[in-house]
Amino acid sequence: MDERRRFPRLSARLHVRYWVMASDRSVSADTKDVGGGGVGLTVEEPLKSQSLLAIELTMPGVAAPISFIGKVVWCSSSSKSGQFDVGIQFMRIEPKDQQALVRFVEQGSAPPS
Helix, strand or coil: CCCCCCCCCEEEEEEEEEEECCCCCCCEEEEEEEEEEEEEEEEECCCCCCEEEEEECCCCCCCCCCEEEEEEEEEEECCCCCCCCEEEEEEEHHHHHHHHHHHHHHHCCCCCC
16 A cells, blocks of 8 residues: 555544434444544455545543544554444545644654653
8 A cells, every 4th residue: 555644644543423424323443543544444344445434532631632634544443353444534624633644643652762
């Protein structure tokens, strides 16, 4: 797969709750990685490419979850049996929330001092 990301990613397991747009059913999942341009999720059911999701992401040390709209850019079978890895690109996110994620990645990927 080509590497087209504008932002670095950090492997991180964070809790998310997502809704496929036009659905009222929420699903819990975990991130696989996070970055300033999107997140990778591990989910129980495959998601169609180009689907729009409303997502709430819980970050450590942050009282309220970060909410954003994301688009499924790819979905493939996970190495974990019966699960799927999904790439989500941010479509609508508050700049302050995106900056919080960028800082989280930068702090998490900084070499130990």
